[in-house]
Amino acid sequence: MTQPEFWRGKQVLxxxxxxxxxxxxVERLVDAGARVRVADDLSSGRLENxxxxxxxxxxxxxxxxxxxxxxxxxxxxxxIVFHLAAIHGGRGFIELHQAACSRNFVLDGVVSxxxxxxxxxxxxxxxxxxxxxxxxxxxxxKEVRLTEAQVGPPFHADGIYGWAKLMTEQRLAALHxxxxxxxxxxxxxxxxxxxxxxxxxxxxxxxxxxxxxxPFEVWGDGTQIRNWxxxxxxxxxxxxxxxxxxxxxxxxxxxxxxxxxREAAQLILEFTGQGGTxxxxxxxxxxxxxxxxxxxxxxxxxxxxxxxxxxxxGLKRLTEWYFESRQAESMSADEFAERLTTR
Numbered sequence: 001m002t003q004p005e006f007w008r009g010k011q012v013l014x015x016x017x018x019x020x021x022x023x024x025x026v027e028r029l030v031d032a033g034a035r036v037r038v039a040d041d042l043s044s045g046r047l048e049n050x051x052x053x054x055x056x057x058x059x060x061x062x063x064x065x066x067x068x069x070x071x072x073x074x075x076x077x078x079x080i081v082f083h084l085a086a087i088h089g090g091r092g093f094i095e096l097h098q099a100a101c102s103r104n105f106v107l108d109g110v111v112s113x114x115x116x117x118x119x120x121x122x123x124x125x126x127x128x129x130x131x132x133x134x135x136x137x138x139x140x141x142k143e144v145r146l147t148e149a150q151v152g153p154p155f156h157a158d159g160i161y162g163w164a165k166l167m168t169e170q171r172l173a174a175l176h177x178x179x180x181x182x183x184x185x186x187x188x189x190x191x192x193x194x195x196x197x198x199x200x201x202x203x204x205x206x207x208x209x210x211x212x213x214x215p216f217e218v219w220g221d222g223t224q225i226r227n228w229x230x231x232x233x234x235x236x237x238x239x240x241x242x243x244x245x246x247x248x249x250x251x252x253x254x255x256x257x258x259x260x261x262r263e264a265a266q267l268i269l270e271f272t273g274q275g276g277t278x279x280x281x282x283x284x285x286x287x288x289x290x291x292x293x294x295x296x297x298x299x300x301x302x303x304x305x306x307x308x309x310x311x312x313x314g315l316k317r318l319t320e321w322y323f324e325s326r327q328a329e330s331m332s333a334d335e336f337a338e339r340l341t342t343r
Contacts, residue, residue, distance in 0.1 A: 006243050008033035013078045015065060016085035018045030020195045024235045026050060030057045039074040049195050066106050071114035080242055081115050084126040089199040094161040095286040104164035116181055123183040124242045127169055129292055130162030137289030140223045145295035148250055169250050176248025184245035186238055189254025189294045193231030194321040205265055206322045209272040215280035220287030222262030227293040229255045230314035233307040240303040254294030255307040271319045
């Protein structure tokens with residue numbers, strides 16, 4: 001369980017704090033009594049995501065953290081950094097925009113170096129399940145539970161996005177060993193929930209249900225397996241990691257509940273009263289690894305962390321939030337459809 005007294009009065013930086021995950025993290029930190037600084041370039045984050053957080057409890061710095069001067073400015077006076085900022089998107093983005101993802105090498109290096117020079121107490125890095133060797137995730141007929149030790153050598157990360165995350169993990173581990181710099185790399189697995197944009201698979205599918213798409217399209221053949229993990233579980237894990245782990249190690253934050261893409265689509269259609277709709281696979285679309293599920297054993301052992309929100313419950317919450325929020329927007333069906341083409 002997280003300890004509110006640990007965070008009370010702490011000066012905390014959240015990079016990417018206006019994003020989907022970042023905004024939920026900022027809310028929890030403020031509730032725990034932390035003083036929060038948010039740094040975001042608003043390329044994907046939205047200030048509206050923090051509209052319910054009292055303005056007196058957080059400050060905002062807008063800019064590109066690839067700039068060492070800005071990075072040094074935002075870490076000044078900070079106790080703990082949560083580095084969530086990244087050039088990222090859903091499966092389509094990370095497969096089709098490799099050059100853009102390569103900027104994460106610079107972003108992560110600049111921010112982590114600024115934190116080293118500022119002498120922060122702990123650096124919590126949002127890594128990814130994309131660091132795992134892709135050959136371990138190819139067979140949907142196997143029961144897969146990826147464990148932390150399976151990240152090489154030999155290394156075989158998932159595209160440039162995965163390699164950037166992996167190299168930052170390696171850098172942080174080396175900084176701890178050689179200079180005593182405190183950090184933890186949290187490998188996040190397929191996060192979803194309220195405020196998740198349409199560039200991510202589940203929200204894109206909920207968006208298609210909102211448009212009552214027929215036939216209902218899913219990327220790939222629909223057999224791909226993911227362990228979608230609800231955002232409040234992820235945030236709780238990040239906070240626990242920030243409290244308890246400082247040895248430069250990496251830890252999985254992901255449910256062990258495997259769900260096929262087709263199963264997720266069927267649930268969304270059930271929730272929205274469209275249960276008889278035909279599901280149309282799109283095998284030519286990017287799919288990524290076919291079987292990605294984390295082992296949460298070490299997170300439980302070291303942090304006492306285990307996911308609390310079952311997939312069905314979390315997906316229903318996402319669906320209800322999406323429908324309520326989109327119905328409140330004055331946007332045409334064509335404009336909504338355009339959002340969904342970017343996944």
